[in-house]
Amino acid sequence: MQSLQFSEPGKPGEVLQVHDLRLPDLSDDQVRLKILASPINPADLNFIEGSYGVNPVLPAVPGIEACGEVVESRSPDFKPGERCIFLRRAGLWASHAQVPASYLFKLPAAIDPLQAAMLKVNPATAWRLLTAFADLPRGSWIIQNAANSGVGRCVIPLAKSLGVRTINLVRRAELIPQLIVAGADQVLIDDAEVPGSVRDICGNVPPLLAFNCVGGESALRQLKCLAGGGTQITFGAMALRPLSIPNGLLIFKDLRIRGLWITRWIESAPRKEIEEVYGRLAGEMISGNLHIPIDSTYQLGDFRSALHRLSDPDRSGKVLFVP
Template sequence: MTESGTRLIFRTTGKPADVLELEDFTPREPEAGEVLVRMVAAPLNPADLNTVEGTYGVKPELPATPGIEGFGVVEDSGAEGFSEGEAVIFLKRSATWATHTTVPADTLFKLPAGIDPLQAAMLKVNPATAWRLLRGFGLVEDGEWIVQNAGNSAVGRCVIQLARDFGIRTVSFVRRPELVAELEALGADAVFTDDDAGRAAAKELLGGAKAALGFNAVGGDSALGLLKLL
């Protein structure tokens, strides 16, 4: 039985550095249909930070432990089909910023043993979002262009890699030129700085062709620049 754990908790919304507290707690033993998971890795997604700030669409019941995804190992199971030591990720918000979390078994997804914990911990949110961006609108064909800003974001990197595999060509804008080579190595077709010079270079590359889709995570002039390439 797990005696003690540690978790991050917030009792009021606000700037994460101000409102998050680290506390010891006793992980809850799983009831029938539940699984106690020992956390191995959990990312900090913008949606996590927005939740703590109180600016996300879904408002948590307070106090709350953040963490919408992550990777862990089954420590104790009250559910059929889940055994100690099995590797799992979470399909729903699961208070993953903790050493342990107890969740319904039907919110878990089993993964093969030996999977890279850091890759597995970020398997749900960003790759699925990139997939939906590229395939969810039905507007982009193989060989066409998509354009995106924040090209080096976790979502942007997934977009680049999936697009490469789908045969869709990508123009990615970044605000730091030192990232260009890194994104090209991931399979980006073109990476430009997110400024007037970069936008002019993208327009020239497209040579009059219109990008099928634009993915904006920045707003303002950056978003306007994407719109002009559509």
């Protein structure tokens, strides 16, 4: 058994090391799982660097989501061979993990384990963005930036399943055909022309919601596109720039500014609600409606190659560890 660990915050390629993993005997209601796949998310890198919303207890094993197969269980709810995702932080860049049964959500047998490894964060974030902040009528518009991101690519099919239309902002023209094929209604280059283009597209029915994971000028352009009383939800900050909001947009449009951290929802929502959401999302994956592109997979020992692949300009999807 192995894991990736770091003993001090820093650049992942410099501070991560492969370590032998020794797990204690199972306690009552605990489950031991073999990790089948675990993606590399921006939040994982921030966690290693020490810039995430949760500070690591060192030494720490990163990895916030994974698909695992039960190999041993002292819980009546989980049996060997069953596959699960981890709802709570467990250090999943490893060959095995051992957690209380309450940390797990049991998956349908038909789901692809590589897709399931990415079920916890991006699909659930997309679902909450679409359903938790407004009652969107069928045919209404939302606008999102970084639409080619993991969350953005989940928003597109989930919005379509709800009868909601999407305006998708990207930085590079070569991404436009990809998102159109994925089901995007409109794709625009994220520049100063966006507010005018959105007025032309939407007419007198502007977007009710804006999903922001960039910040800075991109987020401000979204605000200019929103309907009066509309809501912008920030769930990331890729540009590392704060949002400065002109007073007039708040006074005359009465806009709402909200934030979303999917971890907080998982920790606070009733278990029944969590199971209903993940059950629906797992069904969307099995049907093929929800499919997250995968670029490449790597063994834990080849973590530097995996991290290097993240920055390649031709990367076309998620990078995963497959221990």
